[in-house]
Amino acid sequence: MLRYTFYRLLQGLITVWFIATATFAAMHMIPGDPLTSERAMTPEIRANLEAKYGLDKPVGEQYLIYLKNIATGDFGISFTQKNREVNDIIREHFPVSATLGLLAILFAATGGVLFGALTALFRNRMPDYAIMFLVILGISVPGFVVAALGQLSLVNINETLGFTLLPVGGWGTVSNMILPALVLGLGTMAYLTRLMRSSMLEIVNSDFIRTARAKGLPATRVFSKHQLRNASLPVITVLGPAIAGITTGGFVVEYVFAIPGLGRYFVQAVQQTDYTMIMGTTVFYGAFLVFMVIAVDLVYGLIDPRVRLK
Amino acid sequence: MTASVRPLSAADLTPVYHEQVREVLTRPSLSYWQDAWIRLKANRRALVSLWIVIGLLVFTVFGPFVWRVDPAAQDLDQISQPPGVDRTAWIVTPLPIWNGETQGEGSGTGLRAFGDPDTQAIRLRWDPAPEATGGYRIYRNIFPIGPERAYGLPLVMSRNEIWYEDRLDLRPRTYYYSVLPLNELGEHSGEAQIVELEARRVITVDEARKRGLLALDHIPVNGETVKLKLHPLGTDYLGRDMLARLMYGARVSLFIGIVAPLLYVLFGILYGATAGFIGGVLDAVMMRFADFVVALPFLLFMILFKFIFQVSAGESGIMPMLVALVILSWPATSRLVRGQILQIREEGYIGASKLLGAKTRYLILRHMIPNTMGVILVTLTFAVPSAIFTEAFLSFIGMGVAPPTPSWGSMCNEGIKTMLTTPHELVFPALLISITVLAFNLLGDGLRDALDARMRSRE
Numbered sequence: 001m002l003r004y005t006f007y008r009l010l011q012g013l014i015t016v017w018f019i020a021t022a023t024f025a026a027m028h029m030i031p032g033d034p035l036t037s038e039r040a041m042t043p044e045i046r047a048n049l050e051a052k053y054g055l056d057k058p059v060g061e062q063y064l065i066y067l068k069n070i071a072t073g074d075f076g077i078s079f080t081q082k083n084r085e086v087n088d089i090i091r092e093h094f095p096v097s098a099t100l101g102l103l104a105i106l107f108a109a110t111g112g113v114l115f116g117a118l119t120a121l122f123r124n125r126m127p128d129y130a131i132m133f134l135v136i137l138g139i140s141v142p143g144f145v146v147a148a149l150g151q152l153s154l155v156n157i158n159e160t161l162g163f164t165l166l167p168v169g170g171w172g173t174v175s176n177m178i179l180p181a182l183v184l185g186l187g188t189m190a191y192l193t194r195l196m197r198s199s200m201l202e203i204v205n206s207d208f209i210r211t212a213r214a215k216g217l218p219a220t221r222v223f224s225k226h227q228l229r230n231a232s233l234p235v236i237t238v239l240g241p242a243i244a245g246i247t248t249g250g251f252v253v254e255y256v257f258a259i260p261g262l263g264r265y266f267v268q269a270v271q272q273t274d275y276t277m278i279m280g281t282t283v284f285y286g287a288f289l290v291f292m293v294i295a296v297d298l299v300y301g302l303i304d305p306r307v308r309l310k
Numbered sequence: 311m312t313a314s315v316r317p318l319s320a321a322d323l324t325p326v327y328h329e330q331v332r333e334v335l336t337r338p339s340l341s342y343w344q345d346a347w348i349r350l351k352a353n354r355r356a357l358v359s360l361w362i363v364i365g366l367l368v369f370t371v372f373g374p375f376v377w378r379v380d381p382a383a384q385d386l387d388q389i390s391q392p393p394g395v396d397r398t399a400w401i402v403t404p405l406p407i408w409n410g411e412t413q414g415e416g417s418g419t420g421l422r423a424f425g426d427p428d429t430q431a432i433r434l435r436w437d438p439a440p441e442a443t444g445g446y447r448i449y450r451n452i453f454p455i456g457p458e459r460a461y462g463l464p465l466v467m468s469r470n471e472i473w474y475e476d477r478l479d480l481r482p483r484t485y486y487y488s489v490l491p492l493n494e495l496g497e498h499s500g501e502a503q504i505v506e507l508e509a510r511r512v513i514t515v516d517e518a519r520k521r522g523l524l525a526l527d528h529i530p531v532n533g534e535t536v537k538l539k540l541h542p543l544g545t546d547y548l549g550r551d552m553l554a555r556l557m558y559g560a561r562v563s564l565f566i567g568i569v570a571p572l573l574y575v576l577f578g579i580l581y582g583a584t585a586g587f588i589g590g591v592l593d594a595v596m597m598r599f600a601d602f603v604v605a606l607p608f609l610l611f612m613i614l615f616k617f618i619f620q621v622s623a624g625e626s627g628i629m630p631m632l633v634a635l636v637i638l639s640w641p642a643t644s645r646l647v648r649g650q651i652l653q654i655r656e657e658g659y660i661g662a663s664k665l666l667g668a669k670t671r672y673l674i675l676r677h678m679i680p681n682t683m684g685v686i687l688v689t690l691t692f693a694v695p696s697a698i699f700t701e702a703f704l705s706f707i708g709m710g711v712a713p714p715t716p717s718w719g720s721m722c723n724e725g726i727k728t729m730l731t732t733p734h735e736l737v738f739p740a741l742l743i744s745i746t747v748l749a750f751n752l753l754g755d756g757l758r759d760a761l762d763a764r765m766r767s768r769e
Contacts, residue, residue, distance in 0.1 A: 015605045026614050140748035142699055144706045145740040148726050152733065248609040251707055256726065270613060271708045282610055290605060 005298060012290045019286035020070055023279045024063055075280030080272050086280035089265055094284075096171060097254065097261035101246050103177055104185035108242065111189040113232050116196020120231075121223075123201065131193065138190030143249045147183045147256040154179060169258040180257045184249050188242045192235055199231040233304055240296035244289050346684070349760040356756020362749040370564055373557040381554040381716055385539055387513060387521070389481070390732040393544040393552070397537050399513040401530045405431050408475040421489050421503035424473070428510040429480040434487060435473050441500040442491030445469045450476065451486040452731060455504055461488045467496075482511035513538070544734050546724065552738055555716040559739065562628060562717035563746070566701045570635040571693035577636065578643025579686060583678070585644070586651030597648070600641040611638055612700065613709050627711050631704065635697060643689055650682045684761035691754035695747040702743050718743045 041049070050056045054065060069076070075086035115135075119128045138146075151168055158164050166175050203209060204227065212222045247263070254264035262281065269277035340348070350356055387399070408431070424433040434448070451462025468474060476487075485507050493499035513536065518524040523536045543552035585596040615634030654660065660677060668676070704710040705719025713720070718739040725736030 011602065011605065015602065018602075019606070019610075022611070022614055136748065136751065137744075140695070140751055141744045142702050142706075142722075142740070142747070144703070144722060144726070145736075145744065148722075148729055148736055148740070152729055155730065244608070248703075252703070255707065267707045278613075282614060285610055286606075289610070293605070 001301065004301070008294045008297065012294050015290045016283070016287045017067075019290075020067065020283050021063075023282050024066055027275050027279055028059065070283055075283070076276040078269075078274055078277045080269070080274045080277070086277055089277070090262060090280065090284055093260055093262040093265055096259060097247075097250050097263050100177060100181055100184065100254070100259065100261060101243070101250055103181035104246050104250075105188070105239070105242065106185075107181055108185035108188035108192055108246075109235060109239075111185070112192025113196055113228070113235060115189070115193040117200055117223075117228055117231070119193065119197045120200030120204070132197075135190040135193050138186050139194075143183070143187055144252040144256060146186055147180075147253050150179055150183045151256060171259045171261075176259075180253050180259060183257075184246055184253045187249065188245060191242075192238065195234055195238060196231060199234050200227060203227055203231050236296065236300045236303060240293035243292045243296070247285065247289060342680075342684075346757075346760040350756055353756040353759065355752050356760075359749040359752040359756065362745065363753060366560065366564065366746055366749070370557060370560040373560075374554070377553055377557065379551045379554040381550060381558045382714060383551070384549040385541070385545055385551070386549050387517070387538055388541060388545050389549040390547050390728060390735065391541055391545040391549075392732060392734050393542060395482075395544075396511075397540065398535045399511045399518075399538050400428070401515055401518055401524070401534050401536060402428070402430060402512045404514045404516070408433055408473070410471055410473040421487060421505040423505070423507050426510060427485075427507045428512040429482055430477070430512050430514070432476040432480060432485065432487075432507060432509060433473070434476065434489070434505075436489050436503050438472050439491040439500055439503075441493070443499070444492040444494045444496055446472070447490050447492055447498075448474050448476075449488045449490070450478075451488070452483065453486070454506075455486055455488060455502075459502075461490070461502065462486065467492070480509050482509055484508050511538075543738055544732075546721070546735050547728055547732070552734070555721060556718070556738060556742060559716035559718045559721055560742065562711055562715060563698055563701055563719070563743070566628065566631060566635070567694050567698035567746070570632050570639070570697045571690055573632070574636040574640040575643045575686060575690050575693060578640040579647050579682075581640060582644035582647030582649075583651055583674075586648035586655070587674075587678075589652075593648075597645070600644055603638065604641045606638065608638055609700070609703065612704060628715075631701060631710065635700065639693070639697075643686070643693075646685060646689060647682055650685055651678060654678055654681050688754060688758045688761060691750060691757050695750040695754075698743065698747055698750075 047056070054062060057065075073087065075090070078084045078086055078089060081089070115131050119131045122128045154166060154168055158166075158168070166179055167173075170176050209222060209226055212226050217226075250261060251263040251267050253259070254261040255267050258264075262285075265277070266281045266285070268274075269281065350360075388397075419437055421434060421436040424435045427433075436446075439446075446468045448465045448468065449461035449463060450465050451460060453460070453462070455461060465476060465478065466474060486504065487507060488502040488504045490498050490502045491500040513521075513523070515524070515530060518530075518536055519526055521539075523538070524530065541551050541553070543556065545551060546555065581596065581600070585593045612631070612634050615630060615637070654677065660673065663673060663677060701710060701717065702719030702722065705717050706723045708723065710719050711717045721739035722736055722743070725733075725739060729736050
């Protein structure tokens with residue numbers, strides 16, 4: 001286990017290093033340099049500015065400085081939001097994205113386990129068909145469409161009710177978070193429901209369920225204690241990819257619902273080609289995702305001894 | 311009674327032969343693919359999906375030959391036009407700028423229209439209000455004012471005049487005008503006068519001639535109408551035909567959705583087959599590298615790749631997206647194929663084939679490839695919707711194809727900005743993406759059930 005952990009962490013570090021290098025290379029391959037868009041300047045001023053920002057140094061040295069800065073967690077200053085450090089932007093806006101993502105995962109996990117269990121209970125009957133139809137829809141409709149249509153229908157609901165049931169956008173209160181988190185978690189919820197259903201159906205035929213029934217346990221107890229609990233285990237395995245999906249899905253949801261999360265700033269930076277911001281957030285997101293997936297895998301190994309790897 | 315004795319004939323003395331009954335196949339022998347096809351045909355959902363996919367391909371490939379409208383052409387008479395609205399426009403002579411002259415004005419009180427409100431100009435008149443010591447402010451809204459007093463767009467402030475002519479971007483729709491009296495400080499100082507006006511679509515004689523809607527020598531009589539160009543699915547915010555744009559957008563979306571999976575599945579097959587077939591150290595190294603590529607955050611890297619390949623503005627960005635998809639997506643297929651190859655290598659029939667003297671080439675062509683084909687086809691079908699998803703996502707956040715080229719994702723991105731007033735600009739591309747992805751997903755489910763007994767879902 002320890003060796004495995006070490007191996008995974010090393011792999012994660014290499015991945016992050018690769019991401020950082022790729023971002024650096026990407027930024028250097030783009031024609032022009034950070035000073036191109038500034039006002040016309042004399043060669044002397046330009047030379048001074050280049051010296052100030054270290055752009056006169058050879059690329060190799062710039063790369064080493066860049067790696068050192070990243071290792072110490074310094075991502076530089078945003079290009080379009082002058083005088084704002086990328087660090088500050090991340091520190092200020094990432095908690096918003098994290099809250100939203102956490103809530104979405106909570107929705108997805110509870111909804112997925114619940115609906116998956118329901119479909120398995122009512123197998124090949126009406127509730128099963130209804131939920132599975134919704135699941136296929138949830139998998140097939142892109143997140144931004146769900147977000148936009150969710151917002152549109154909320155506008156109509158608020159209009160018919162005559163008062164604001166839930167705000168359509170913005171951030172701050174719990175009521176602001178409900179719809180975005182639901183929309184964000186929907187795709188994952190659909191996927192989890194599907195997984196949960198097949199896992200429930202598989203477990204129903206296993207020996208320990210038969211034993212539990214044979215020793216006279218009430219059906220509800222067999223269901224909740226033996227079936228549901230064991231069936232929910234695979235849910236944890238897909239939490240890693242789910243975190244990645246919800247993080248990138250957050251880009252769109254935050255953009256549509258006007259939520260001041262890091263995802264929206266990332267999309268904005270991409271649209272405005274704010275180089276330092278893109279570099280900083282890409283490396284940050286990359287590191288976050290890589291280590292989250294590793295963490296989920298390790299936790300799964302702790303919970304389920306059967307999958308403990310050599 | 312005596313038994314009649316029949317004389318023996320020659321036929322009685324021929325030996326009786328035992329007829330040889332061979333085992334007969336009552337049903338024709340089925341190949342793997344015939345069997346799969348029968349099973350697929352029994353699956354209604356998959357079959358319907360297959361027809362939808364075929365329909366989409368026909369729509370994309372042959373649609374532009376039937377509906378010959380340039381997707382980039384702008385129809386400035388019909389901007390943001392919802393589908394299926396009345397296309398009649400009244401022919402009018404151009405109105406000169408109004409100077410507030412009210413000759414021939416009918417009776418009426420409150421805020422009212424002077425003359426017929428149409429898309430050329432809406433002329434407003436209202437009663438002087440005693441509390442309007444600082445003049446009036448005129449607002450226009452496209453939604454009813456409602457109890458929250460949302461007056462909408464402030465058009466202009468007038469000093470003493472009690473008339474206003476609106477020529478600002480008028481469309482054939484209902485407008486809600488309000489006039490509010492102001493005090494000296496410019497604050498609202500009294501009750502608003504509100505009027506609801508329906509603007510009629512008009513076109514001037516010159517414009518109608520220029521667009522070829524009216525013969526050059528024909529002088530229209532008063533009240534004559536023309537039919538504007540047909541847009542079955544309406545137009546977008548620049549007056550471009552939605553149907554044509556959806557067809558051309560489908561080309562981008564389906565091109566990426568089909569070509570990218572084909573390329574990376576092919577690469578994955580070669581990679582996985584090489585690793586699985588050769589084995590040993592090479593296999594270990596190759597699979598570690600695949601593990602590493604899998605660990606890269608996919609969408610982040612797509613964005614990064616777009617940046618690397620972004621040579622200059624004006625490039626549509628289809629090739630960068632294709633390359634990035636291929637570079638990042640192959641490992642899943644290669645792992646799958648390697649697993650299959652490792653498994654098949656140990657099968658009894660491979661050993662038997664080797665004993666009979668089969669060469670490696672024969673083994674690969676006759677046994678390895680046909681036996682992995684089913685799994686690969688299923689992977690391919692599921693890869694299509696995910697590639698379409700990726701394209702739509704990137705285009706939606708503005709990293710996909712560049713504006714002049716339509717794609718379903720970028721059309722959604724444009725449509726979402728006018729979602730409340732003209733929802734059709736968002737709904738049509740969104741619907742097409744959803745239907746396509748749904749069809750490929752269901753087809754993939756059906757193929758998996760039909761082709762691959764091991765992956766068959768437990769239902």
